[in-house]
Amino acid sequence: MADFQGVDYFNLDGLLSEDERMVRETVRNFVDAEVLPIIERHYQAGTFPVTLLPKMAELGLFGATFPAKYGCAEMNNVAYGLVMQELERGDSGLRSFTSVQSGLVMYPIFTFGSEEQKDRWLPRLADGSAIGCFGLTEPDFGSNPGGMITRAERRGNEYVLNGAKMWITNGTLADVAVVWAKLDGEIRGFLVEKGTPGFTAPEMTGKHSLRASVTSELVFQDCVIPASNLLPKTSGLRSPLMCLSQARYGIAWGALGAAMACYDTALSYAKSRIQFDKPIAAFQMTQEKLVGMITEITKGQLLCLQLGRLKDAGRAKYTQISLAKRNNVYHALEIARSAREILGANGILGEYPVMRHAANLESVKTYEGTHEMHTLIVGEDITGFPAFQ
Amino acid sequence: MKLIACINHVPDTATRVSIGADGKSIDRTGVTFVLNPYDEFAVEQCLRLKEKNGGEVIAVSLGGDAHKETLRKALAMGVDKAVLLKDDSPRDSFAVAHALAEYAKAQSPDAIFFGKQSVDADDAAVGPMVAELLGMPSVTVVVKMDVNGTDVVAEREIEGGREVVATKLPAVFTAQKGLNEPRYPSLKGIMAAKSKLIEEIAPAAVPARVQVTAMRKPASKNPGKIVGTDVSAVPELVRLLHEEARVI
Ligand SMILES: Cc1cc2nc3c(=O)[nH]c(=O)nc-3n(C[C@H](O)[C@H](O)[C@H](O)COP(=O)(O)OP(=O)(O)OC[C@H]3O[C@@H](n4cnc5c(N)ncnc54)[C@H](O)[C@@H]3O)c2cc1C
Numbered sequence: 001m002a003d004f005q006g007v008d009y010f011n012l013d014g015l016l017s018e019d020e021r022m023v024r025e026t027v028r029n030f031v032d033a034e035v036l037p038i039i040e041r042h043y044q045a046g047t048f049p050v051t052l053l054p055k056m057a058e059l060g061l062f063g064a065t066f067p068a069k070y071g072c073a074e075m076n077n078v079a080y081g082l083v084m085q086e087l088e089r090g091d092s093g094l095r096s097f098t099s100v101q102s103g104l105v106m107y108p109i110f111t112f113g114s115e116e117q118k119d120r121w122l123p124r125l126a127d128g129s130a131i132g133c134f135g136l137t138e139p140d141f142g143s144n145p146g147g148m149i150t151r152a153e154r155r156g157n158e159y160v161l162n163g164a165k166m167w168i169t170n171g172t173l174a175d176v177a178v179v180w181a182k183l184d185g186e187i188r189g190f191l192v193e194k195g196t197p198g199f200t201a202p203e204m205t206g207k208h209s210l211r212a213s214v215t216s217e218l219v220f221q222d223c224v225i226p227a228s229n230l231l232p233k234t235s236g237l238r239s240p241l242m243c244l245s246q247a248r249y250g251i252a253w254g255a256l257g258a259a260m261a262c263y264d265t266a267l268s269y270a271k272s273r274i275q276f277d278k279p280i281a282a283f284q285m286t287q288e289k290l291v292g293m294i295t296e297i298t299k300g301q302l303l304c305l306q307l308g309r310l311k312d313a314g315r316a317k318y319t320q321i322s323l324a325k326r327n328n329v330y331h332a333l334e335i336a337r338s339a340r341e342i343l344g345a346n347g348i349l350g351e352y353p354v355m356r357h358a359a360n361l362e363s364v365k366t367y368e369g370t371h372e373m374h375t376l377i378v379g380e381d382i383t384g385f386p387a388f389q
Numbered sequence: 390m391k392l393i394a395c396i397n398h399v400p401d402t403a404t405r406v407s408i409g410a411d412g413k414s415i416d417r418t419g420v421t422f423v424l425n426p427y428d429e430f431a432v433e434q435c436l437r438l439k440e441k442n443g444g445e446v447i448a449v450s451l452g453g454d455a456h457k458e459t460l461r462k463a464l465a466m467g468v469d470k471a472v473l474l475k476d477d478s479p480r481d482s483f484a485v486a487h488a489l490a491e492y493a494k495a496q497s498p499d500a501i502f503f504g505k506q507s508v509d510a511d512d513a514a515v516g517p518m519v520a521e522l523l524g525m526p527s528v529t530v531v532v533k534m535d536v537n538g539t540d541v542v543a544e545r546e547i548e549g550g551r552e553v554v555a556t557k558l559p560a561v562f563t564a565q566k567g568l569n570e571p572r573y574p575s576l577k578g579i580m581a582a583k584s585k586l587i588e589e590i591a592p593a594a595v596p597a598r599v600q601v602t603a604m605r606k607p608a609s610k611n612p613g614k615i616v617g618t619d620v621s622a623v624p625e626l627v628r629l630l631h632e633e634a635r636v637i
Pocket of ligand 1: 100134135136137139141142143144166167168169170209210215363366367368369370371372373387388389
């Protein structure tokens with residue numbers, strides 16, 4: 001039985017199918033029983049809870065939308081979104097891991113890979129025996145990845161990679177990296193395996209956000225990979241952007257989970273904390289904050305649900321995904337900040353999840369396209385004027 | 390091994406229930422129903438026995454269409470077959486046991502598992518009644534069991550300790566928390582359960598021997614008082630325990 005009863009002010013559960021609800025319950029119970037008791041300790045220590053990976057794999061959380069023949073659950077995008085929501089209710093680090101594994105590693109291999117690449121990697125990524133990472137961002141090219149410096153050069157039956165990636169989730173843990181590099185001026189995707197000579201993935205330290213997640217650099221110095229490691233169907237910047245659409249979709253749902261955790265915590269705290277002889281929930285200003293939270297969560301839920309249904313029908317536009325990611329992460333962060341205020345000094349303590357979510361959401365607002373980049377994406381779509389440069 | 394898990398669809402213990410307009414049953418609107426928590430141990434035990442000895446696990450539930458959700462959860466956990474004894478009318482424990490026993494008899498199972506009680510009516514009666522109706526031994530409140538062929542050694546929870554009992558299959562067992570750690574239904578299991586059929590059988594009507602005449606909520610307690618959250622509250626707490634509660 002879940003400790004967390006969910007946030008559903010508009011009876012949206014009625015719009016979910018029985019299996020979608022069951023998927024959510026499974027992940028909700030898993031998060032309550034296995035994640036919440038240990039996550040704060042990992043966060044404070046700055047470690048990713050690797051011990052959870054076998055259980056997450058057994059539940060089928062990795063690549064859950066891909067075909068059963070690769071060992072995946074083959075479920076729809078709404079169920080996938082609900083998984084992301086519940087994982088991020090635990091911690092953005094776990095959702096990030098799952099987003100990367102599913103949307104940024106399995107998706108490109110499934111979409112752009114050869115049959116051999118799919119057969120080799122997808123079952124292992126699904127059952128957790130292999131971990132993946134996605135290397136697009138570089139020290140000098142973040143919002144503008146098209147300018148990337150990392151290069152691949154064909155040499156006989158091999159490619160030689162040179163360059164560096166930064167801010168790569170799971171980098172140090174990964175058995176396989178999906179690396180984006182320019183080959184004769186065109187951006188292509190390559191699979192680089194852990195231990196390949198010339199490839200190192202040192203972990204970045206000193207983060208104040210996403211502390212229960214591994215973030216790394218990827219360094220390539222005359223790194224030689226077989227020609228068969230090129231993802232054959234990648235072509236230009238469009239390919240990594242297609243991957244980002246997958247992950248951004250999951251983030252829009254995930255942010256709701258973080259917001260729900262903060263709202264749930266703030267609501268119960270406000271009902272029991274007494275000041276001036278009353279629960280602070282009885283003061284109008286506290287109520288305004290709580291009402292603002294439930295309102296934005298409800299709007300975000302509707303946005304995600306419709307986006308998921310569109311995605312399942314093959315009709316979701318990347319601009320709609322941008323709008324949902326931008327909106328939901330923005331409001332989740334505002335909700336986390338309000339919740340922190342309601343908890344007063346207790347809000348900064350690890351005993352409550354609020355500050356951890358608030359700090360995590362600062363990263364979430366930046367990665368997978370910053371808030372501003374999504375403004376420009378939707379802005380261009382509705383006005384017809386690109387304002388990127 | 391043929392194993393039957395009898396499972397019930399009950400209000401989640403975390404949701405608040407209120408008494409319906411008839412004064413004899415609960416108001417179901419807005420109440421979340423779940424697989425009875427003790428029945429999860431029953432399902433898990435069947436799955437483990439099957440994994441070890443081979444065979445088949447059947448989950449059975451008596452109730453209306455709503456019970457299909459709980460049957461589907463059992464399918465998602467991995468049972469082979471789900472059967473709904475479809476009858477939404479109120480039944481006393483004997484009438485429930487009668488229907489389950491009739492179904493089980495036709496299956497000739499090696500073992501039938503129940504939760505030690507349903508968390509709704511808390512009768513803790515159906516399992517032993519089914520055993521009686523089938524002429525099988527029954528072991529209740531089981532926290533540990535070893536099965537060797539048809540020999541079973543089980544540990545039951547008793548007041549302040551444990552009792553070790555031996556019996557032979559076929560037998561009926563009711564599961565207590567601690568018997569095992571129930572698995573989560575995996576996402577693959579949930580997707581596979583979607584396409585599995587739930588067999589529906591209409592059980593014979595059995596006249597009730599016990600009627601519920603009224604349902605009441607417990608008398609409400611006075612709200613608790615939080616004196617403080619740290620050491621500084623101790624003197625006030627001691628004063629209240631001494632002067633108001635008069636327990637020290
Ligand atoms: C914890 C974490 C994990 C990450 N994981 C990954 C990963 O797994 N793989 C990966 O490839 N990357 C990853 N990233 C990188 C992330 O995607 C980038 O940080 C992000 O794209 C922004 O790039 P930047 O940090 O270089 O910021 P910059 O691009 O330098 O932007 C700085 C600021 O300038 C603004 N800005 C830039 N251009 C414009 C413009 N034209 N108009 C208006 N404003 C503009 C931005 O919105 C931002 O506010 C991760 C980042 C973090 C923090």
